[in-house]
Amino acid sequence: MPNKTQRTRKKKMVRTPGKTSRRFVGTKARPHASALSGRPLSGVTHGKRGKVNKHSKTQKRPTVPFGGLLNGPDRRRIMEQAARVRHGFKTIQAVNLKEQILIQQALSKIEE
């Protein structure tokens, strides 16, 4: 199998006045997905390779906790559960095992 950089790109047929020519088009990266639910993340920079590198630092930087890892509804659920655990309304053992690791990380972000 060829390297990813050496793969043939997608072919696109373009009509010109003289003939129909074949051009090679780069593939665009799919949006990143949430680590919990697998749903696409919104507000995360993605696109053709090379174009993302030209974005500014602030455009490639997360602005919310768990930015680039969780989508909005998942992040809200994790922060809510972590706030309840921190203030004694719930124990961490009562939480779904898949979310326990993320809630332990979120506990450091919740103010006492």
Next chain:
Amino acid sequence: MMALETGRICIKTTGREAGKKAVILKLEKGFALIDGPHLKRRKCNIRHLVPTSQTIALTAHATHEEVSSKLSQVK
């Protein structure tokens, strides 16, 4: 679950300020005016707040400095 009322300490669960402590200064239909030491005073959807068991005595006219000092004294 605790009731949302003026002076109730809450944790914000969404936005850049997620995880920060806030105090409710005023309640309107579906929204609350909140303030805190690491937050700006602004309106927030009550669904984005998780109330705690603590309250402090405050009025809606309290300044940002008064709110910050009272919150920092609460453990």
